[in-house]
Amino acid sequence: MTSAEAPGQQSEPALRADAERNRERIMEAARRLYATEGLDVSMASVAREAGVGKATLSRRFATRDELVNAVFTDRMEAYAAATAAALADPDPWHGFTHYVETICSMQAADRGFAGVLTASFPGATAIEARRAESYRGFLKLISRAKDTGHLRADFASEDLVVLLMANAGVIAATADAAPGTWRRLVGQMLRAFATPDAPLPPLPDAPDSADLYRAMARTP
Known part of the structure; x- marks a missing residue:
């Protein structure tokens, strides 16, 4: 033996x-x-x-960065793929609006990923590489959407970061009490980003007041 x-x-x-x-x-x-x-x-x-x-x-x-890197690499791949799909859309304005809705939907499906998109992880090399790649693609998307005349000239890439931060907060605050609230936020923000004559997807309904109250009552 x-x-x-x-x-x-x-x-x-x-x-x-x-x-x-x-x-x-x-x-x-x-x-x-x-x-x-x-x-x-x-x-x-x-x-x-x-x-x-x-x-x-x-x-x-x-380290936590190593664990986050392993857990969310596939989601960052999907994030990068969404950027590529938006750039491939023959209508840059539609590509822009659909991209914003897609990324915010990805946040809503996973609170961890909502946080990943609004924080940096220096030790998570795969995630940060995909983030940088997606950011470069988004800059191109902004330029093309502005050329259509439908995206406001003063829109900046940082405005998306602000939206993602706000969306992450809404998702965390409403949780299962009013889980569709984020859609209303995104719809209103797209209207803030658009020029007056820009075509937009229908505005989602406002959250039910009773559901929103329950979410507010649970928020510290």
Whole structure:
């Protein structure tokens, strides 16, 4: 019997398989917690949700940036794809409005991703690379949309960042009490960005006053 086969010991492939399973468990736990609670979830909470010890978590992901990078890389790929799709739209104004709605919808579907879009993670190299790529594409989209005469000349790229920050706040505040409220915000903001004669998608209904009150009552 070799040392790898001795009782109580695992072979190197088995150890690697265990490590990969732990990594996947940690990532799935982080996805669940980030999606419902946002990025303020502690690493200790992620470890508890995954059913692993803090040491195991630290071996797989030494920092929060590393974990965020692993969890949200696929969503940042979708973010970059949305930018590319908007640039490919033969109507730049439609591409612009659809892009804004798409990105805000992605935020609403995942509170963690809502936070990722409004924060920087220097240690999350894949995320930051996609963010930079998408930003460059968005600058082109702005220029093309302005050329149509439908996007206000004074619109700046920072205005989208402000919208994403506001949208993240609305999503967190309304949660399941008035979950469609963000759509009204986005509809109103598109009207603020547009010139008077610009074609716009229908304005979503205002949130129900009782639902909004419940959301307000729950907000600290």
